[in-house]
Amino acid sequence: MQEQKAAVPAITRPEFDPTQLVEPTVAQMAVSFRRDLEWRHKSPATVRTYMDAIRCLDEFLTEKGMPKGVSRLSREHLEAFVADQLERHSANTAKLRFAACKAMFTWLVEEGELERSPMERMTPPTVMVIPVRVVDTPDLKKLLAACGEGPDEFSNRRDTAITRLLIARGPRVGELVSMTTEDVDLDHRMFSVVGKGAGR
Numbered sequence: 001m002q003e004q005k006a007a008v009p010a011i012t013r014p015e016f017d018p019t020q021l022v023e024p025t026v027a028q029m030a031v032s033f034r035r036d037l038e039w040r041h042k043s044p045a046t047v048r049t050y051m052d053a054i055r056c057l058d059e060f061l062t063e064k065g066m067p068k069g070v071s072r073l074s075r076e077h078l079e080a081f082v083a084d085q086l087e088r089h090s091a092n093t094a095k096l097r098f099a100a101c102k103a104m105f106t107w108l109v110e111e112g113e114l115e116r117s118p119m120e121r122m123t124p125p126t127v128m129v130i131p132v133r134v135v136d137t138p139d140l141k142k143l144l145a146a147c148g149e150g151p152d153e154f155s156n157r158r159d160t161a162i163t164r165l166l167i168a169r170g171p172r173v174g175e176l177v178s179m180t181t182e183d184v185d186l187d188h189r190m191f192s193v194v195g196k197g198a199g200r
Helices: 026-039 044-064 075-088 093-112 137-145 152-167 174-178
Strands: none
Touching: 026 044, 044 075, 044 093, 044 174, 075 093, 137 152, 152 174
């Protein structure tokens, strides 16, 4: 007689339940968004600004008990966040954080994480342009005189040159301090700086 093999019980697969999927949150997506910004060679200052804005959004959603999953956020949630930023900070800060969050949601659409951005029809806060006070001539003379009061001649000449460049051409401080001797052409009396967002 042939030996009979025992029947192997069938494996029952559980039914797929989409509600059990873990939805990516704002904080989780921020990690990937940061990598994308760095891959696109955004300046460290820009990356910090964007990440700070998204951190503020995540903290706001937690504080207000709002959904934190990126696909569950609506325009109303983001408008409430911007309104909160306008109450806490200057309009310029609120506008920067608006732009950072909008950039992340646009990126989420490009990556296929969202079909549409909840911020696509939102407009940034209005920022009033306040003219910067122009330093008058007597104060400029005092500033230049102070540059010549240092302990040694080299420091005096250096400080005077830096101050005159700032007065005459108005470069950003970051652009000025990053200059090297190669950026100065004494023969043609010219200098060059690396502008915002550019790299050496």
